[in-house]
Amino acid sequence: IGRNFIYVDEVDSTNSLLLNGKEFTQNGTVVLAEHQTKGRGRKNREWYSNSGQNLTFSILINEYINPKLINILSLGSAVVVAQSIENLFQLNVEVKWPNDVLINRKKVCGILTESTSKGNVINKIVVGIGINVNQPNFPGKFEIAPTSIRKEFKSEVSRERLLSELLNNFEEMFKEASEKPKNVLNDWRSRCKMIGEKIKVVEDDKTKFGVFDDIDDDGFLILKIGDKKEKIHFGDVSLR
Numbered sequence: 001i002g003r004n005f006i007y008v009d010e011v012d013s014t015n016s017l018l019l020n021g022k023e024f025t026q027n028g029t030v031v032l033a034e035h036q037t038k039g040r041g042r043k044n045r046e047w048y049s050n051s052g053q054n055l056t057f058s059i060l061i062n063e064y065i066n067p068k069l070i071n072i073l074s075l076g077s078a079v080v081v082a083q084s085i086e087n088l089f090q091l092n093v094e095v096k097w098p099n100d101v102l103i104n105r106k107k108v109c110g111i112l113t114e115s116t117s118k119g120n121v122i123n124k125i126v127v128g129i130g131i132n133v134n135q136p137n138f139p140g141k142f143e144i145a146p147t148s149i150r151k152e153f154k155s156e157v158s159r160e161r162l163l164s165e166l167l168n169n170f171e172e173m174f175k176e177a178s179e180k181p182k183n184v185l186n187d188w189r190s191r192c193k194m195i196g197e198k199i200k201v202v203e204d205d206k207t208k209f210g211v212f213d214d215i216d217d218d219g220f221l222i223l224k225i226g227d228k229k230e231k232i233h234f235g236d237v238s239l240r
C-alpha cells in the first residue's frame, strides 16, 4: 500500500481520479492531493478541507476483491485512522457508523468508499480518506461538529508521520480484511462507543429510533426497535 504514491497539487477529487483513471493499475496505489476542488462526502455532500493543512487521499484496491470487501474495508479504514491517531498522539479516538472517526465526539475524519464494476464483478474499490489534521477552525454549519487533530492535541502535528503510520496500518488491515474479516469487524466494534445506546437513524426519507444493537457480518447496522431487529444499510446515526 502506497508503494506507488502520486502527489498532486490540485484535483477535483482524489476518489474520482482513481475511479476514472485507466492509468492506475497497481493495487495499493495512493493519490494524495494538497487541494480538492470538488471533494466529495457521503450522500453527495461536499467535503471541504483547507488546502495544505490536512490529509485528503485515496487508496486503490483491485486485488483480492470479494463483494463483502467494500464494507469491511470502509469500517477497517476508520479503525486504521483511529488507531494511527491514537498511536501517535495518545488521543482517545472512537469510530462512528458507518465510517466516521471522532475525537471527543467531534468528527476528525470522513471516509468515502466507492467501486466500479465490469459486468457483475467489482473490479476496483477506492477508499477515500479525509482527515482534519492542522486546520485551526471550521466556519460554517455541520451535521456533526468538526474538529482537527491540532485542535484536540493542542499543537500542530506532522502530516507526513501520520500518513506513513496510516499506510502501514492500512496494509495490515487490508491483509486481515481479505483473510479474516471477522477480526476487522471486532476491532471496529471495540472502538464504537454507540453500541448499546439509544440512537436516531436518518435514512433517505425515513427517521428511525431504536437501540444500536450491533453490526452484522457484512458491516450493516442492526437497529433494535422494541423487540424487532432491523438492518440498516445506509443512514446517518446520532445519539438521542
Ligand code: BTN
Binding pocket: 012, 013, 014, 015, 016, 036, 038, 039, 040, 041, 042, 043, 045, 047, 055, 056, 057, 058, 100, 109, 110, 111, 112, 128, 129, 130, 131
Ligand atoms: C464523509 O464524511 O462524508 C466522507 C468524506 C470523504 C472525503 C475524502 S477526501 C479524499 C477523498 N476524495 C474525495 O472526494 N472524498 C474523499
